[in-house]
Amino acid sequence: MVVERHQRAGMEVSSRNSEVIHAGLYYPAGSLRARLCVEGRRQLLAYCEDARVRVRKTGKLIVATADEERAALDAIEAGSQRNGAEPLRRLSREDARLLEPDVACVAALLSPGTAVIDTHALLMALEADVSNAGGIIAFNTDVTAISRDANGGFVVEAKSADGSVAAITSRAVVIAAGLGATQIGGLLTYSDGYRVPRMYPAKGHYFSLTGKAPFSHLIYPVPHGAWLGVHLTLDVAGRARLGPDIEWRDDITYGFDDADGARRARFEREVRRYWPGLPDGALQPGSTGVRPKIYAQGEPAADFAIHGAREHGVEGLVALYGIESPGLTSCLAIGDYVAALLRGSDAGGQ
Ligand SMILES: Cc1cc2nc3c(=O)[nH]c(=O)nc-3n(C[C@H](O)[C@H](O)[C@H](O)COP(=O)(O)OP(=O)(O)OC[C@H]3O[C@@H](n4cnc5c(N)ncnc54)[C@H](O)[C@@H]3O)c2cc1C
Numbered sequence: 001m002v003v004e005r006h007q008r009a010g011m012e013v014s015s016r017n018s019e020v021i022h023a024g025l026y027y028p029a030g031s032l033r034a035r036l037c038v039e040g041r042r043q044l045l046a047y048c049e050d051a052r053v054r055v056r057k058t059g060k061l062i063v064a065t066a067d068e069e070r071a072a073l074d075a076i077e078a079g080s081q082r083n084g085a086e087p088l089r090r091l092s093r094e095d096a097r098l099l100e101p102d103v104a105c106v107a108a109l110l111s112p113g114t115a116v117i118d119t120h121a122l123l124m125a126l127e128a129d130v131s132n133a134g135g136i137i138a139f140n141t142d143v144t145a146i147s148r149d150a151n152g153g154f155v156v157e158a159k160s161a162d163g164s165v166a167a168i169t170s171r172a173v174v175i176a177a178g179l180g181a182t183q184i185g186g187l188l189t190y191s192d193g194y195r196v197p198r199m200y201p202a203k204g205h206y207f208s209l210t211g212k213a214p215f216s217h218l219i220y221p222v223p224h225g226a227w228l229g230v231h232l233t234l235d236v237a238g239r240a241r242l243g244p245d246i247e248w249r250d251d252i253t254y255g256f257d258d259a260d261g262a263r264r265a266r267f268e269r270e271v272r273r274y275w276p277g278l279p280d281g282a283l284q285p286g287s288t289g290v291r292p293k294i295y296a297q298g299e300p301a302a303d304f305a306i307h308g309a310r311e312h313g314v315e316g317l318v319a320l321y322g323i324e325s326p327g328l329t330s331c332l333a334i335g336d337y338v339a340a341l342l343r344g345s346d347a348g349g350q
Contacts, residue, residue, distance in 0.1 A: 016289030023113040029082040040333035051125040060114035060218035063105035072222040086113030175319040191313030197294040204244025207283035213240035230270040294322035308341035
């Protein structure tokens, strides 16, 4: 049984992202983010073909816009090799402009393995899989409490929109609740020394582009620390969006905030480094999304935290924290990893 507080699946983090199937270039070698991204991408592409979920194999250019950024391209290339990602191609300025005449750069990397996906179609296909496998999704139902029962299982208290409360008993529980995970995880008692990670919501704003984008590839600047920079992505229909930026917050809100126009000005400045031809007034406020980060601003980026009994000492429980990007790309591989933990096999050593 899947318990979901909204009326549809994926209304929180999963419907507010860039829809990019990442190749696995940036993450530290051996991290879960690297492993599950590379493996998840392969699985997701095969799944989408079978389930007829639309994918567009756009490829992506990572562009150095100044000589000082060339070293960052070297580092990304080396990192992607260590991660076993699809090989990248190094491009000179001229090569890059043959592919994308409107791009400004001194050098670039081409990631042919990066693609975009119709996320809503994916969510619908996954929902159908749950039903076809005999599962139930209880929509409009909020998990309000969770505890152990006398037999070593769990009792999950769930409140429906009409106010009725049900107690669901289960031998195993997976907390895959995105922005709600730390709150639910915090309701259980653990072995000494284990602490549920703290969540630091990090909001991102997207601008959409009026008119047609002059690019057929996704365009990314070189990353700044743990943030990928204001990039240009396309959806499966070819519409362009710019972003997301990053705003560390104490709360979870989705409003698009740019009353004084400062955000638009910042985006225009960032984007014009690699697309000087961005027309004035072409950016329109778009969507926002919130990343469930488990590290604070300025700290090194944390790996996905997928905790089983080995971490917290509770048999039958797997809890997922900090499932930010590349969580969409990795989703099927994350599912396998969780299943292996529940079966008691050593997923971490696979
Ligand atoms: C701005 C942004 C851009 C991103 N871009 C990309 C990208 O391009 N590529 C990529 O691979 N990844 C990307 N990601 C990451 C990706 O979107 C996430 O990793 C993934 O969608 C997380 O899925 P999830 O199932 O963990 O969370 P969610 O989709 O949020 O699902 C968790 C569900 O749990 C439910 N829930 C929470 N609490 C409760 C409760 N108490 N009771 C009942 N239900 C509850 C929520 O309603 C929600 O539907 C991006 C994320 C963001 C925020």
